[in-house]
Amino acid sequence: MVSFWNLPPIFNAIILLAAAAVLVVVVTSLFGLLIRVIGRGRMWTTLLRQRTRVPFAVFSTVALSWLALALTLPLQGAVQAGFNHVLLVLLILSAAWAIGSALMFAADLGLARYAEDGSDGWQARRARTQVAVVRRLIGAASVIIGIGAALLTIPGIAAVGGTLLASAGFLSVVAGLAAQSTLSNVFAGMQLAFSGAIRLQDIVVVNGEWGYIDEITLTYVVVKVWDERRLVLPSTYFTQQPYENWTRESTAVLGTVFFDLDWGVDILRMRAKLDQILDESGMWDGAASSLRITDTVGGYVQVRALISAADAFQMFDLSRTVREEMLLWLQRENPEGLPRTRIQTVERDGEAFPRPRRPRTAAQANADTGADAGEPSRGDETRPINAIIDTQEPEAQ
Incomplete structure (x- = not known):
């Protein structure tokens, strides 16, 4: 001592x-x-x-x-x-x-x-996703191994643990637990991290909701929707359900803006206006730009503007800028192109439409055949008009 x-x-x-x-x-x-x-x-x-x-x-x-x-x-x-x-x-x-x-x-x-906002390419975002999952695995493994090693210092627990490890029943227990939803999500999370199906900051469409991958854990994935809502989905969703990934290979995306216009639209001037809007927007990456008539249905001309941007966030703003600026230009410079409904009337000079023929009476049939006009027709109580007038005149006097 x-x-x-x-x-x-x-x-x-x-x-x-x-x-x-x-x-x-x-x-x-x-x-x-x-x-x-x-x-x-x-x-x-x-x-x-x-x-x-x-x-x-x-x-x-x-x-x-x-x-x-x-x-x-x-x-x-x-x-x-x-x-x-x-x-x-x-x-x-x-x-x-x-x-x-x-x-x-x-x-x-x-x-x-790597950059935290995912602006350095899809390969960097894939690496960030894998490292994030590895960090979680390290944390979970450190806790499990530490607690397990501490428990094994207790003689009774050590004996029980050795018995379980030596028995075949332990493997069946592990297999049964792996079939449960929790471990299924864990395995799905590891699969997502290392397969590259989704990565942090990927733009996805899930259940009709547009957003980006905000967090990937071992058991769930958080999708941040454009209106700041969060969708928390189990990891198995992305291994079993279909979804859209807009940034699978590249962050650059193409977008379309459709207009239903009148036949009087000036396509050449509209195309020049689109180029001007894109040049002045500051969000166009210069990869794609075109304006074409894609359909003529229901009395309207469908015009499609094809644009491109560096990522989905800029595309979201650029498409709305193009739609708004083009609408203002149509109102000012080309009102003939605004959609309208036409009603056309056709007049045919000198054309007489045939009158409908009325059914012939029995009296007219008798007159045509030379029968006496003063007698009632056979089988009919109706008398000719002249006979009715003759019988009524004395009473009038």
Whole structure:
């Protein structure tokens, strides 16, 4: 046992603990100073200090504290065993934290090479997606391994774990759990990360919603919709359901703007106006520009403007700019091209339409055959008009 000036063990322990704390602070400060000198203000030095300073300080504190207490406190029997077991568990957990933090630093170092907004190409966005998933795997693995190693220090749990690992039933349990939705999403998330089907900042259309991939985890994917809403979908959705990926190979996209116009539209002037709008917009990438008549249906002329932009966000604004500016131009410069409904009347001079023929009466039939006009027709009580007038005139007098 280490003793200072024949002091009681508890005071010796306090002295060694204080010395250990000072040593940890000094070593941490010297390490940080050395990193700054070597790195000369580079980005990786900041990442290294942020990721590893606290975990390694905790690991060093636990290790030195265990050494100090073991050298000063005269513990024996079950008390010493329990004390050593507690410190061993803390040392394992802090070591797992430190190792995981070092691996996280390596992942962050690779992630820092690329732009966060995905403007440096689809390959960079794919790398960022894979590194992000690897970081999550490192975090999950560090926790699982640390807790598992700590539990295996308990004799009873270690025996049970060895029995399970040696038994074939353990494999069936794992297979059964893998069939569950949670692990299915985990495997789907890993598949998405390394297959490149979707990447961070990819523009997608999911369930009719237009947005971009905001986050990819081991179990779910977050799609940020254009109106700031978030769609949280399980990872299995992107491995089992169809969706649109507008930036699969490149961020550049083509867009179309349709106009239903009248037959009096001036296509040549409209085409020149489109070129002017694109040149002045500042959002056109110069890759594609055309204006064509694509259909003539229902008394209208369908005109399609084909435009291009560097990414979907600029295309979203450019298409609306083209539509608005072209509408204003039509109202000012070419009102004949605005859609309208025509009604045309046709007059035919000198043309007489035939009158409908009325059915012939019995009296007219008798007159045609020479029958007596004063007698009623056979089979009909109707008499000729002249007979009716003769019978009514005396009464009028």
